[in-house]
Amino acid sequence: MFGLIGHLTSLEHAQSVADALGYPEYANQGLDFWCSAPPQIVDHFHVTSVTGQTIEGKYVESCFLPEMLMNRRIKAAIRKILNAMALAQKNSINITALGGFSSIIFEEFNLKDNKQVRNVSLEFDRFTTGNTHTAYVICRQVEQGSAKLGIDLSKATIAVCGATGDIGSGVCRWLDRNTNTQELLLIARNQERLKRLQDELGRGKIMGLEEALPEADVIVWVASMPKGVEINPETLKKPCLIIDGGYPKNLDTKIKHSDVHILKGGIVEHSLDIDWKIMEIVSMDIPSRQMFACFAEAILLEFEQWHTNFSWGRNQITVTKMEQIGTASVKHGFQPLLNW
Incomplete structure (x- = not known):
């Protein structure tokens, strides 16, 4: 049982x-x-x-x-x-x-x-x-959702918000090894952990949230939303795929644009x-x-x-x-x- x-x-x-x-x-x-x-x-x-x-x-x-x-x-x-x-x-x-x-x-x-x-x-x-299963499912959502939108991951930039967390770090490892993503943006509060993750991957650009999101074709959100932070969809790439891996899943109520597509991340x-x-x-x-x-x-x-x-x-x-x-x-x- x-x-x-x-x-x-x-x-x-x-x-x-x-x-x-x-x-x-x-x-x-x-x-x-x-x-x-x-x-x-x-x-x-x-x-x-x-x-x-x-x-x-x-x-x-x-x-x-x-x-x-x-x-x-x-x-x-x-x-x-x-x-x-x-x-x-x-x-x-x-x-x-x-x-x-x-x-x-x-x-x-x-x-x-x-x-x-x-x-x-x-x-x-x-x-x-x-x-582990959550990280796997989110990665598959990145791959399949990008293909659905015509986003070529080999030419894409993916931002992972919450990159040093348990799920976020697993997602980064998968994306680094299995998707041939052109650029990986690493976002988290703890700079020391970010540097360790960057060293482990041998790649990835450490960036702040506001500067990273406009550069990303795909955004994987596996962190809590900082208080007072709002995301202006006009600043995001079009099309843009966002995987909402937080709980509760509410990014679709905060970001509304016809060319910004939000998936409920980690759902099967x-x-x-x-x-x-x-x-x-x-x-x-x-x-x-x-x-x-x-x-x-x-x-x-x-x-x-x-x-x-x-x-x-x-x-x-x-x-x-x-x-x-x-x-x-x-x-x-x-x-x-x-x-x-």
């Missing part, structure tokens, strides 16, 4: 879908209540591969909300993720994906040092961030329907088939019986592992979302 640990996008979102989750008593509660709410298993479903294999999974709602980080409720956020992991393990789930902010919180606050959660000793090989579509309700809650266009690629990684690991933390640790994503999970993804009937 596989598991998915997720969370809702905001307090308002959580209140609005509490009924659908089966907890109407949560609907009118404020942030203090959500800080104390325990994780819950709110969905149980089956996924069938195009090979004919069927597996079962459970969705764990962590009850974490991004406002907890904004309002200095860090201890509550940490507790949410650890408790959700403990709940998944207690339910004998073989491999569980940490979706959304769950993996970020785990890494940023070194939760590997908090192995004991009450009477549960966490076995970290039961968990994956799902970031399965070939067969899935009997779950969770993707309706996060407003997927086709909720019975579409999902976050990080969640799909747990599904693929269960299909293949790779019960291990396939994606784990910061900046450990290799092109070889991306190709490995990518082969499994195609085998079981997943494809990158290409609708804009």
